Amino acid sequence: MFSIVLHPxxxxxxxxxxxIASVAMMVIVWRTTxxxxxxxxxxxxxxxxxxxxxxxxxxxxxxxxxxxxxNVATMTLFSLYFEGIxxxxxxxxxxxxxxxxxxxxxxxxxxxxxxxxxxxxxxxxSDTYYLLLLLSGALILLYRQDxxxxxxxxxxxxxLFCLAIGFAMRWNYALRYLLGSTEQxxxxxxxxxxxxxxxxxxxxMTGAAALVLYRKQGELEALTRxxxxxxxxxxxxxxxxxxxxxxxxxxxxxxxxxxxxDLDRFKQVNxxxxxxMGDALLIEIGQRLRKICRDGEHPxxxxxxxxxxxxxxxxxxxxxxxxxxxLRLSVSGSVxxxxxxxxxxxxxxxxxAPQDGSNQTDLLHIADTRMYEDKRRRRTQWQQLxxxxxxxxx
Numbered sequence: 001m002f003s004i005v006l007h008p009x010x011x012x013x014x015x016x017x018x019x020i021a022s023v024a025m026m027v028i029v030w031r032t033t034x035x036x037x038x039x040x041x042x043x044x045x046x047x048x049x050x051x052x053x054x055x056x057x058x059x060x061x062x063x064x065x066x067x068x069x070x071n072v073a074t075m076t077l078f079s080l081y082f083e084g085i086x087x088x089x090x091x092x093x094x095x096x097x098x099x100x101x102x103x104x105x106x107x108x109x110x111x112x113x114x115x116x117x118x119x120x121x122x123x124x125x126s127d128t129y130y131l132l133l134l135l136s137g138a139l140i141l142l143y144r145q146d147x148x149x150x151x152x153x154x155x156x157x158x159x160l161f162c163l164a165i166g167f168a169m170r171w172n173y174a175l176r177y178l179l180g181s182t183e184q185x186x187x188x189x190x191x192x193x194x195x196x197x198x199x200x201x202x203x204x205m206t207g208a209a210a211l212v213l214y215r216k217q218g219e220l221e222a223l224t225r226x227x228x229x230x231x232x233x234x235x236x237x238x239x240x241x242x243x244x245x246x247x248x249x250x251x252x253x254x255x256x257x258x259x260x261x262d263l264d265r266f267k268q269v270n271x272x273x274x275x276x277m278g279d280a281l282l283i284e285i286g287q288r289l290r291k292i293c294r295d296g297e298h299p300x301x302x303x304x305x306x307x308x309x310x311x312x313x314x315x316x317x318x319x320x321x322x323x324x325x326x327l328r329l330s331v332s333g334s335v336x337x338x339x340x341x342x343x344x345x346x347x348x349x350x351x352x353a354p355q356d357g358s359n360q361t362d363l364l365h366i367a368d369t370r371m372y373e374d375k376r377r378r379r380t381q382w383q384q385l386x387x388x389x390x391x392x393x394x
Contacts, residue, residue, distance in 0.1 A: 015198045019050035022205040029212050036215060038088030042208050045080035048073050049201065068116040071126055075108050081204075082133045085140055088211065123174035127167045134164040148218030152210035159203045166196045229279060230286030232307075233300035241298055241310050242360050249353055257314035259324060260367035261331075261348040264375065266305040269342065278305075280337045285344070292330040297323075308367075320350045347375035 026043035033039060052073035079101065086092055115122040138160040141153045170193055225237035233241070248254045263285070270278040282305065289299040289307065296313040309327070314320050332345050349370030357363040 015194070015201070016050070018198055018202050018205075019046065022046045022201055023050050025205050025209055029209050033212050033216050036088070036212050037090070038084040039208070039212050041080045041084030041087060045077040045084070046205075048077040048080070052077075065113070065116065068112040071112045071116075071122060072105075072108055075112075075126055075129060076105070078130055078133050079104070082137050084208075085137045088215075089140055089143070091140065120174040120177045123170055124178070127171035127174070130167045131164055131171065134160045134167070138164070146215065146218060148221075149211055149214045152207055152214050156204065156207035156211060159200055159207055163196060163200045166193045169193070227286075227301040230282055230301050232286050232289065233298065235300065235302050238298075238300035238302065238308055238310065239360070241300075242363075245310060245312060246353070246358070246360065249358065254312075255315035255353060255355075257311035257320045257323070257350060257352050258363050258367055259309045259311065259320075259327065259348060259350045260302075260364065260371050261307055261327070261346045262371065262375075263305040264345045264347055264378075273338075273340065277337060277340070277342075281335075281342060281344070284335055284337065285331060288331050292326065308364075315352070317352065317355075320352055324348050324350050347371050347378065349374060 023043070023046045026039060026046045030039040030043045052070050083097070083101070086097070087094065111125050112122070115125060138157040141157040141160070145153050225233060225240075227234040242258075245254075245256045249256070263281070266278065266281070269281055282301070285307065286299075286301065289309070293299050293309065296311065298310040298312070300308050300310075302308055309323075311320070311323060314323060328346065328348060333343075335342050335344060349367040349372070351357065351363050351367045351370070353363055356366050
């Protein structure tokens with residue numbers, strides 16, 4: 001059995017400074033990312049850690065009941081770290097978990113008071129809980145990682161695994177002692193474990209801050225690729241998707257389709273009912289497109305009332321025509337916006353690559369030409385409009 005002796009005062013002061021830095025960092029992260037779930041829990045956990053853990057190492061109020069309180073505080077802060085991970089990953093219901101956390105807190109207080117005079121039993125109870133939380137938290141961080149936060153999530157998961165090893169060692173020594181071993185291993189491993197926890201606090205602070213900042217950066221980058229009104233891809237993102245499809249066409253010969261459409265008489269909605277009604281109609285179109293588009297079908301808003309859909313798996317004229325029919329059937333029709341009936345109708349133009357063109361300019365130009373041919377062909381069907389009930393009709 002190994003024994004590492006660390007000067008208690010040095011360890012306590014080092015831990016105190018790291019905890020202060022951790023609290024400051026978590027407060028900054030929490031304040032600068034108000035819409036992100038998770039940092040609030042981690043900030044509260046850092047404050048508890050700074051208050052309870054540091055004072056315990058300095059020997060303040062070193063009594064059985066104070067030790068029980070520190071044990072409760074430690075289990076609470078690990079619970080908050082875990083809850084923050086769940087919130088950050090968007091797992092489960094916060095309200096649904098609250099009664100379980102309250103019930104568990106009552107159990108923790110009761111068991112901590114009972115086991116306060118018996119360190120081996122206290123370690124068996126608390127370290128089992130720490131192991132479950134740390135290992136579960138690490139696995140959750142490794143599950144369905146976002147591209148923007150993958151490196152930070154992996155770092156945080158590794159940090160959780162490392163601390164779990166330290167608690168597993170103390171749990172093992174406590175179990176051996178209860179089974180009759182004369183070694184005081186659990187006590188001997190405490191100082192290395194405290195040092196590990198100090199290092200863990202520093203690494204977790206760094207990793208958690210990186211998690212939140214990388215996610216926020218990813219969200220900001222996503223905003224540059226999305227249309228703010230409809231939530232669909234914007235022209236910039238569609239240009240990138242088209243470029244990727246054209247490169248794939250050059251490399252592998254994978255054909256694809258492109259559909260361009262706009263709304264008939266959209267200007268009338270804006271002129272008669274105001275731009276708010278026009279915006280509401282565009283939002284409705286975006287929602288309908290998201291519902292009908294399947295894998296390989298990428299809708300985007302180019303601007304105004306003009307939309308485009310990239311069809312990466314459409315390679316024949318028949319499949320293109322079937323999609324156009326499905327699009328017209330799903331998007332066209334009536335809708336009530338702000339208590340007023342609106343009839344949605346559309347003009348559509350479709351192209352195939354490389355049959356109709358092998359570059360973005362040609363494809364969009366031909367699709368636009370066909371869309372206006374469709375509009376002219378359908379214009380003969382237009383009827384006199386009832387301006388008291390604004391319509392978008394052909």
